[in-house]
Amino acid sequence: MNQTENKTTNIVFRVRRFDPAKDREPYFEDFTVPVSNGMPVLDGLWWIKEHVDPTLAWRASCRMGVCGACAMLINNRPGLACTTQILNVADKVLLLAPLPNFDIIRDLVPDLQPMMESHRKQMPWIVRDDEEEMLMPTDQYWQSHEDLDKYLQFSYCIKCGACMAACPVVATDSLFPGPQPLTQGYRYLVDSRDGAFKERKKILSSELGPWSCHYAGECSAVCPKGVDPARAIQLMKRELVLDYLRLNKRRYKKAAGLLPPEKRKGRREGIPEPPPFTVEGAASIRPPDRT
Amino acid sequence: MPEKRTYPNRLGLNGWVFGGRWGVERYLFILHRLTGLGLITYLLMHIVVTASRALGAEWWDRSIGAVTGPIFTFGEFLVVAGFAFHAANGLRLVLIEMGWLTGKAEEPIYPYKTSLNVQRPFMIVMMALAAVLIVMGGVDIFAAH
């Protein structure tokens, strides 16, 4: 199709609606939307809101594929509404539904809270024991390019939830953490600045671990940022099994220290002292155990 | 604050078998489970039937006689076919889940290449091998006896 043509095609948006105040069950509603070349699904939804039905609800924010708010089921495949062009995936009917495996709050809005809680249980933060340095940093921690490459890919996660919707194990097993939390768990497991391998290992040797993943691979297929959660989970299994069989040395590795002395620049002059803590217990570095 | 009333939306068993726009690996996962269940069911019966060899030729012939017939022959073929698939796919899964076929973490550059791309050639080879073994097993069971 000529990219400069301004032709519009009428596409039927078949949207799964649910209003908790009025409906007992979700149902499908059709809207006919004039779609032009290059129009993403999100623009189609805005058109419906402006011209047909202002009560249609969905989440969206950045409209450019970096915030992860607009993840939904587009023609039975999880994806971002802002980066999916309508005419690429539909020629007559476009099926829209909220992400499966999450409770529906309303229309296309899923309840992502369980994923966030599951994420927190994986301890997605650096844990170290040099409290003084972490409170009053004097210099950078030393991390080589190879160290960074080990986890950089997995730090691009935007927490959209598409991988959780695609996973067949999340579909039945409510105890399985899911691809997103496990990928973040792995991202911190192999971060050379983290010193808590022993604690993480213990947590991951339970239902909170990757053991119910069987590499259906759908999470990686649908991830809009190329994070490849399936890879992270298999690499996590590798770390844990090799450690159990005493075949890797991660248990003996210390958390990365500061830059070597000749490279240090030191704390810059004139940085003001931090204000006194106003919240009790804030002086402790390790976040409170909220599991 | 009004009480939040949400609608449950977990896919359940449909999430295992839902067809349509999923990749090959998703179907291989389901087939792996089905063949696995078939094989363990067979194994439990097989142990009991073949234990009769400890009691001598007469008991052995009696047990084998009880499981002879066209339905059993076809069932045997299903077991061999199931094992061929489960073993070939299982080898692929062991290599992937131990990190040898996943590829290293790399900066994602669009269009994204994932671990699925890394293991796909090996998956094709394994499925071809499974097909060959199933045919060989079929020839042996149906044609040679």
Place this chain on the structure above:
Amino acid sequence: MRMPHTKLWSWHIIASVVLLVLLGLHIAIMHLNDILNLAGFNPYGANPIDWENVAFRTKQLSFTIIYILVLAAGLFHGLYGTQTILFELNPSPRVRNWITGLFLIMGIGLLVLGTWAAIAGRTTALALTR
């Protein structure tokens, strides 16, 4: 048990590799006999389940050991795999305990039966061919 899931899964994988080799051998003896010409394992004619062929294998110590290994690995791999599938359907902790208990009893029971059959079978086969 410290690190239960990691341990169980690691042994699941180890058992699968054992099965790949040894069970593959068993299937080859039983079903690829004519095509691959494995007459060394079936010297008494083409049918691997004729008593003569069975006795020939059963009386050899190497086969006794292989069969016991295959039995243990197969029972563990299969029953643990089935348990994984069932647990993914979200049973309550009580049902989980029942499933684990049932599979443990079945697994150990059949392991004992199969080991007895392998050893007693060897004795029987040796006695008959002397």
